[in-house]
Amino acid sequence: MPEIPLGVLDLVPISTGSTAADALRNSIDLAQRTERLGYARYWFAEHHLNPGVAGTSPAVVLALTAAATSTIRLGSGAVQLGHRTALNTVEEFGLLDALHPGRFDLGLGRSGGRPPAERTTEAPGRAPNGLLIPPRFSFARLLGSPRIALQRKLLLLPGAESQEYAEQIDDILALLAGTYRSPEGIEAHVVPGEGADVELWILGSSGGTSAETAGARGLRFAANYHVSPATVLEAVDGYRSFFEPSDVLDKPYVSVSADVVVAEDDETARELASGYGPWVRSIRTAEGAIEFPTPDEARARAWTDEDRELVQDRLDTQFVGSPTTVADRLEQLQEATDADELLITTITHDHTDRVRSYELLAEEWRKRGHSAQSS
Numbered sequence: 001m002p003e004i005p006l007g008v009l010d011l012v013p014i015s016t017g018s019t020a021a022d023a024l025r026n027s028i029d030l031a032q033r034t035e036r037l038g039y040a041r042y043w044f045a046e047h048h049l050n051p052g053v054a055g056t057s058p059a060v061v062l063a064l065t066a067a068a069t070s071t072i073r074l075g076s077g078a079v080q081l082g083h084r085t086a087l088n089t090v091e092e093f094g095l096l097d098a099l100h101p102g103r104f105d106l107g108l109g110r111s112g113g114r115p116p117a118e119r120t121t122e123a124p125g126r127a128p129n130g131l132l133i134p135p136r137f138s139f140a141r142l143l144g145s146p147r148i149a150l151q152r153k154l155l156l157l158p159g160a161e162s163q164e165y166a167e168q169i170d171d172i173l174a175l176l177a178g179t180y181r182s183p184e185g186i187e188a189h190v191v192p193g194e195g196a197d198v199e200l201w202i203l204g205s206s207g208g209t210s211a212e213t214a215g216a217r218g219l220r221f222a223a224n225y226h227v228s229p230a231t232v233l234e235a236v237d238g239y240r241s242f243f244e245p246s247d248v249l250d251k252p253y254v255s256v257s258a259d260v261v262v263a264e265d266d267e268t269a270r271e272l273a274s275g276y277g278p279w280v281r282s283i284r285t286a287e288g289a290i291e292f293p294t295p296d297e298a299r300a301r302a303w304t305d306e307d308r309e310l311v312q313d314r315l316d317t318q319f320v321g322s323p324t325t326v327a328d329r330l331e332q333l334q335e336a337t338d339a340d341e342l343l344i345t346t347i348t349h350d351h352t353d354r355v356r357s358y359e360l361l362a363e364e365w366r367k368r369g370h371s372a373q374s375s
Contacts, residue, residue: 003370004334007041008034008358009077009226009257009345012055016291016349020054024061026351031065033355035072037362040341042069043077043107049151050289052279059092066100075105077222077343078203082111082162083155086171087190094193107201107222108172110165110210127233131336134313136230137284145286166213169202173217176200200248201255206231207238215239218246225333226259226345229317236337257343258333259318262357262364266321272348272357273320274298279347280311294349323364331368 010030014023031042042065044058055061058076066074079089093106124135142148156162163171174180178194181187201220204210205228214221215238223235236254243252259276263269275293278301282290293301308315319329330342344361348354 005040052291078107078109090193097196127336207234211238215242255341256339
């Protein structure tokens, strides 16, 4: 098996009994620790109006984390372009790169309240190597909720419309390269930003617009098994089918994410992960991610068959267990998707358990001969 680097995806989760400030301090501490453990990347997600998630502005958290680390690559997973412009995105990451040159990944996503295009996909079941491909989850209820509509209203200026995604990516590329011209031929030069040494990634959950945009421009692509496990194979296959060599890449380059909890044994890991079901349920009911509960709090919550059906695909595809158990499943995910890297997202109630999960995984991953170095 090839050497596969591991990265970290952090939502800056808030646990019950703690604050957003606690969550930020914990995330910076985790970045420092995973840097020492040899993880290749540390990415921050962007989410809004969630009681249990403090990662609202990747650029701000990245600036704080860059000052507290020195070697690990840092990035956004992802900046949500549905409510941003190409210019302010390049300016933000230009500022980051000006102080910490060559350390940032600019991960770009389409989200922002706009529903993804529906596509047909393979039937649920298992990949040829046994990786679980669960039934597809419909995000229609979530995207049609009043909370998501309010989020979009608050994020966009009155009357504003999101720019077409592929066109926005092209504008970002041109602004970074210093080749931007308006339709009238007027040049725009971003300072700082033009010439910034950032690595561009496109994040996507299907084989649609994001996969096509990344592939056609020869950019790196990050697919998510942890949010949309039903469509991960479609996403990576679509990206590779669209891929055209570029100045950046001569062949496709893929990262795939997974939800993971590792402990010394399977039983302990399952206990630490017990808050995951209620937490995912709060997201998929459009309540907004709740503060992550303790195992006792999770068990005390009323839980119906409808609740379990709502989150079953996520429960079944979360990798929970001993280092050996989880590493085996991660290698299975890598084999099924032919990923060049894996992106690990772990949430537990206690910060010490979360840190320990990443420690145990890193130790087992090294035993299997994998490197932290990415291409």
